[in-house]
Amino acid sequence: MAKGSKIAERIRSNVDRVRKQAKTDLKSVPPHRHCVVCRAVIRVDSDPPICSNSNCEAKHSKNERSRKQLSILMYIFPAIAVLLVILNVTGGGAV
Numbered sequence: 001m002a003k004g005s006k007i008a009e010r011i012r013s014n015v016d017r018v019r020k021q022a023k024t025d026l027k028s029v030p031p032h033r034h035c036v037v038c039r040a041v042i043r044v045d046s047d048p049p050i051c052s053n054s055n056c057e058a059k060h061s062k063n064e065r066s067r068k069q070l071s072i073l074m075y076i077f078p079a080i081a082v083l084l085v086i087l088n089v090t091g092g093g094a095v
């Protein structure tokens with residue numbers, strides 16, 4: 001029993017140390033952002049959040065475009081499904 005509590009004590013002190021370390025690390029890093037493509041450090045106020053690399057710019061605009069297309073599809077597919085259900089209920093719109 002005594003052995004077990006000793007190990008628990010050691011683990012607890014380790015966790016405390018790591019927690020304190022993480023906190024001081026967070027404080028020592030100045031506010032900054034990362035390029036969404038290559039993760040390079042960039043200015044906090046840079047918009048879009050990419051570095052000056054032209055490769056990253058191209059990749060970012062491509063990602064942005066596919067993201068927009070995806071969000072459009074997210075609206076179109078349910079709309080088509082609803083339309084199909086309505087058509088089914090009303091018998092294809094025939095009177």
Ligand SMILES: [Zn+2]
Binds near residue numbers: 037038051
């Ligand atoms: Zn970059």
